[in-house]
Amino acid sequence: MAEPATTRPDYLGLRSALSDRLLPVLVGAMTFLAALAVAGTLAAASLAAHWQGDTAAALTVQVPNPDDAGAGGTRLAAVLRALSTAPGVTNPQLMSTDDVNHLLTPWLGTNIAALALPIPAVITATWAGSAPPDALAASLAKLAPGTLLTSGAAWAARVAALTSSLQACAAAVLFIVALVAAAVVSVATRSGLAQRREAIEIIHGLGALDADIADRFAARATWLTVTGAIAGGALALPILFWLSALAAPFAGAAQSPGLPPALWIALPILPLVAAIIGWSTAQLTVRGWLRGLA
Secondary structure: OOOOOOOOOOOOOHHHHOOOOHHHHHHHHHHHHHHHHHHHHHHHHHHHHHHHHHHHOEEEEEEOOOOOEEOOEEHHHHHHHHHHHOOOEEEEEEOOHHHHHHHHHHHHOOOHHHHOOOOOEEEEEEEOOOOOOHHHHHHHHHHOOOOEEEEOHHHHHHHHHHHHHHHHHHHHHHHHHHHHHHHHHHHHHHHHHHHOHHHHHHHHHOOOOHHHHHHHHHHHHHHHHHHHHHHHHHHHHHHHHHHHHHHHHHHHHHOOOOOOHHHHHHOOHHHHHHHHHHHHHHHHHHHHHHHOOO
16 A cells, blocks of 8 residues: 655654554454444434433333222223323323233233233323423322332433443443553554664654654554554444444434434544554654653
């Protein structure tokens, strides 16, 4: 992978000292992993926001012995009336027997009617209140004793905790990848210094500035890391499209086909970060090595 013809003459022989094969391949592999980590972070945040919005607002009300007499009719009718007039509750719907069967089949494995068990009536609704529906739960239990109201807030909190854990893991992966990339550049630079030690000692003894020598190594390292990062990011794209297609059903209608816009913004930043790592690591490595010659 040759550098552009517009680069300065290679007086130090860095094209042979810093190979254009191994370093770009290693940096490309690091960029590939970084792209997956960034995509995982963005996907976790997007899916968590979608799930939290749906789950936190969900209410499930179970009314045992729904056909028993209650206030102004059956217990079920009393609970439905209370939910239809309760502030913060929207769209209360009684689940049909078929829907309840569908929910219980994985556990019971048969039609609930064949079991002759007292199955409570199940009502679903949406909670639009800002506070937890504790007062509503107490009023329903008073109206029809034994009525159980379940909110999705607890599940939403668990999803938020899981998202935070995934994002922390992704941040740790990115940090480790950056450290490994810096170590790879440092080792490659030291190898190049060892190969060109005699020439560097001569020009350094003739008065060449440390900054000039470090700049030459840094320019070469930056070029190699950028090309490797671009290649690694390009190789990650098909995998990211595949993973996006797999995750689309979990996001529902909120997820449009293809990669999210935030990822298209983040991916071009990876070569820039690789360039910064390559340049700064080469500068520090060469300057430290040259100080040892004094």
